[in-house]
Amino acid sequence: MSATEVDTLVIGAGPTGLGAAKRLHQLNLGSWTLIDSAKEAGGLASTDVTEEGFLFDVGGHVIFSHYQYFDDVIHEALPKEGDWYEHQRVSYVRSKNVWVPYPYQNNISVLPTEDQVKCIEGMIDAAEVRIRAKDQPQNFDEWIMRMMGQGIADLFMRPYNFKVWAVPTTMMQCKWLGERVAAPSLKLVVSNTLNKKVAGNWGPNATFKFPAHGGTGGIWKAVAATLPQEKLQFNKYVTSVDAQGHTVHLNDGSSIKYKHLVSTMGLDYLVENVSLPDAAVHTKIKTAVKEGLVYSSTHVIGIGIRGVLPPRIGDKCWLYFPEDDSPFYRATVFSNYSPNNCPQANVKLPTLQYADPSKGTPSSEAKEGPYWSLMMEVSESHLKPVNMETILKETIQGCINTELIKPEDEIVSYYHRKFTPGYPTPSLGRDAALATIQPELEKFDIYSRGRFGSWKYEVGNQDHSFMLGAEAVSRALLGTPEITLLNPDWVNGRRNHEMRLTK
Ligand SMILES: Cc1cc2nc3c(=O)[nH]c(=O)nc-3n(C[C@H](O)[C@H](O)[C@H](O)COP(=O)(O)OP(=O)(O)OC[C@H]3O[C@@H](n4cnc5c(N)ncnc54)[C@H](O)[C@@H]3O)c2cc1C
Known part of the structure; x- marks a missing residue:
């Protein structure tokens, strides 16, 4: 030719x-x-649509x-x-079985007292290290220790970042951070903690369009x-x-x-x-x-659920998960971004399973909605393998463990796709x-x-x-x-x- x-x-x-x-x-x-x-x-x-009419992006795209x-x-x-649609950014970290408003370090007042103490002690140590330091941190882990200290490192930054990047923070550089990680203020953290106050900190742009x-x-x-x-x-x-x-x-x-x-x-x-x-x-x-x-792959796992959006979810947009009770690092309440991300309430769909399958076998009869949806992201690398056969099941169980869904919730649609590559690792x-x-x-x-x-x-x-x-x-x-x-x-x-x- x-x-x-x-x-x-x-x-x-x-x-x-x-x-x-x-x-x-x-x-x-x-x-x-x-x-x-x-x-x-x-x-x-891009955006995929399931057979049942639920839309899922390639993970949370804002x-x-x-x-x-x-x-x-x-x-x-x-x-x-x-x-x-224009939305307020409503974002939390799931930590110690509570929702900590993002950014985590400004809102440790919602954690158990012993964890508040660990975080504040770590931040004081970190501030001292920063004053004495003569060089720049050599990797992301050193940056975390200098900026946030041991407590926040162990409770949030290290486990969360391993779940996102699928490599340890010691194997990452820190020059890429720029505006992405909120710089903590020890004064604000201490006063918020003593005043039992929670505070968002989104900077100048607290809304997003979808x-x-x-x-x-x-x-x-x-x-x-x-x-x-x-x-x-x-x-x-x-x-x-x-x-x-x-x-x-x-x-x-x-x-x-x-x-x-x-x-x-x-x-x-x-x-x-x-x-x-x-x-x-x-x-x-x-x-x-x-x-x-270096890169990691991203599994995007979506579920469509029958029912009215529960008040415990409310206007939450995206949520971070540092702990090992769920395989995902982030969940997005995708139905909150646009009502058109789900089928309309009068569409009849059968229940594919109860979230906890031990609740029994649902009837195959198609019933009306309303519907809502969740989209989870799981990273994979040679250091963090993922089992293709079981990840959907593990993700649904993770949603139950973290109280995103209830065991008796009716799942009417599934989505699972692996994207390789997904994240370019710094x-x-x-x-x-x-x-x-x-x-x-x-x-x-x-x-x-x-x-x-x-x-x-x-x-x-x-x-x-x-x-x-x-x-x-x-x-x-x-x-x-x-x-x-x-x-x-x-x-x-x-x-x-x-x-x-x-x-
Ligand atoms: C999990 C995840 C979450 C994200 N979250 C956000 C977010 O919140 N906000 C945000 O703004 N961005 C987000 N992004 C980033 C966003 O998706 C990227 O910025 C964007 O898609 C990158 O665009 P690109 O054109 O560089 O690459 P791609 O989107 O990968 O496009 C490359 C194109 O090249 C084509 N191509 C590749 N190889 C060949 C070939 N051999 N021959 C012909 N064509 C080829 C592919 O088909 C593809 O269409 C996220 C991405 C991921 C994976």
Whole structure:
């Protein structure tokens, strides 16, 4: 088959690829095409629907936008007031059988007294260590000990982060943290504890938006619909990239020649399947991938439940679980995000099981709702294996153990899907590996960007990913610097107005 030719080729129709495509369309400087192996846009920001009509995202997806350009684009795609729901962030940590409002350290007054003492003693020790320290913490575990101390480390930070990342905190760096972990104030912690006060601390942005229809995936399908459809090609799988020949080969035998390539495939896959003229360089970057890039998989497990949303759940959005009475690190009350994430109350569904199957076998008769739903996330790595056969059962039991559901609750829908990779781990060797790999690809006009394209968790959310794609295009075509890739702390610490859809 002969090769087609474009100025810019984008691989992937997730948020990063769509960011690149949106910018290409806006700049209108040369020809471009976007290809994706999937049948539609969205990538990891997609939404599945169960047979019974329950929607589940790829884990809890909440938009914390740092960029005006990103906001311009999603509001152009979903412009009507009724396209979105706006929610207060209501988040708790399940600890010692109580719900501790997030952030944990500001609300230890709800814990048993002996745990309050452990936390405060640890924070005092940590403050002393901080005063004396002459160097920066060398890994995430040292950061936790210096910032929060032994008590909070043992009760929350270490067990929770192992459940999220599937590697111990000693194997992670701490430069990625930026704004993600609330810095504790010893004064506030002590006064809240003595005054038996609870306090939220969400900073300036205590609300979030969620699409009314189609889950998070609905946003990205709508963004894709604003682009010229003839330039988007789905069901096209990239098998190899010839760097020197500036050509991408596809599984249907066709190829596409390009001047600039924005790849949002996993960087590990790209390095494995790129051909470079210098074999020694190829070996060097393959070694960097092997030694420096770490990921975990994410199991998303959803359940649809018959009944009115119980008051104990109320307006909770997402909940964190550091302890070992549940396999999941996070649960999202997904039906609270949009009523359209569940079937309507008049839809008749049979009960598949009582949450605790020892409660008996339910009748197979289909009955009306109302319905609500929970979505849980479980991480997996070689250090933290997961049994595919039993994880659904263990998750439902975990929901009972943590009082999310009652043993007699009627489950009417299940969802379980494993995503590999799910999280790009900020491992100790990551930055050195990226510094070795990326410049070698850029020499051949290959810009590998996105959650796994550039492998930086701290700029791996939807807004960041979208901007990584848009900024890669601006760099390739206009020579402007890529702020998000190069300065994660800068973009995360401010509202970024520089790029606009109308400029
Ligand atoms: C569990 C979880 C929770 C998250 N929570 C949040 C959150 O709360 N807020 C938030 O903003 N973000 C969240 N995210 C991140 C969000 O999903 C990512 O920012 C986003 O999906 C990354 O976009 P991307 O385009 O870089 O990659 P992807 O979404 O992975 O897209 C890559 C695309 O490339 C395609 N592709 C890959 N290989 C090939 C190939 N060989 N040939 C052709 N096409 C290929 C894929 O089909 C895919 O469509 C979460 C992600 C996960 C997994």
